[in-house]
Amino acid sequence: GENVEQHPSTLSVQEGDSAVIKCTYSDSASNYFPWYKQELGKRPQLIIDIRSNVGEKKDQRIAVTLNKTAKHFSLHITETQPEDSAVYFCAAWDNNDMRFGAGTRLTVKP
């Protein structure tokens, strides 16, 4: 089955700096890679996703890149703001189920 690894587990940046979170997956059949943001006490919410036929996708300050050959994908947040502070999860879907990384706690210091 699919195995998703996520790094780093914690990340602290200064407001305005960029943040990058990286994930690797094991199953080459995986074809959909979403990223979720979870604020304290709330449910995970989808923030951006990418499918296997696309190498990069951008939505305002966030972007995701996918390298199918190396089986890794990354989340990039530019011009970080304090409200970006949360736990971020990557995931991979292989047509049967969704596997999640262990999460990254991002702290943006004002």
Added chain:
Amino acid sequence: EAQVTQNPRYLITVTGKKLTVTCSQNMNHEYMSWYRQDPGLGLRQIYYSMNVEVTDKGDVPEGYKVSRKEKRNFPLILESPSPNQTSLYFCAIFSGGAYTFGSGTRLTVV
């Protein structure tokens, strides 16, 4: 818009007392899933269901049961809860190419 309703939001129970956490969706989606979330371990899948009367084990099914008698509902059953099942539980549906999570159920077993 897809909605996932979980109940209860909070539950404290004693070891061995059977309990059910309910999950219902309003959009006739086929795929539903249960996860538990524990600090440092991310979201781990308990069971998932691809359709009515079709359920499969996830990564951590021990101590849990599910049923899918109708498309709308996917209850999680703990026949004999133990303290190691103290966790935050999320129901999720896969709709429109993305996961939508319920609000979560914080379960404490004493």
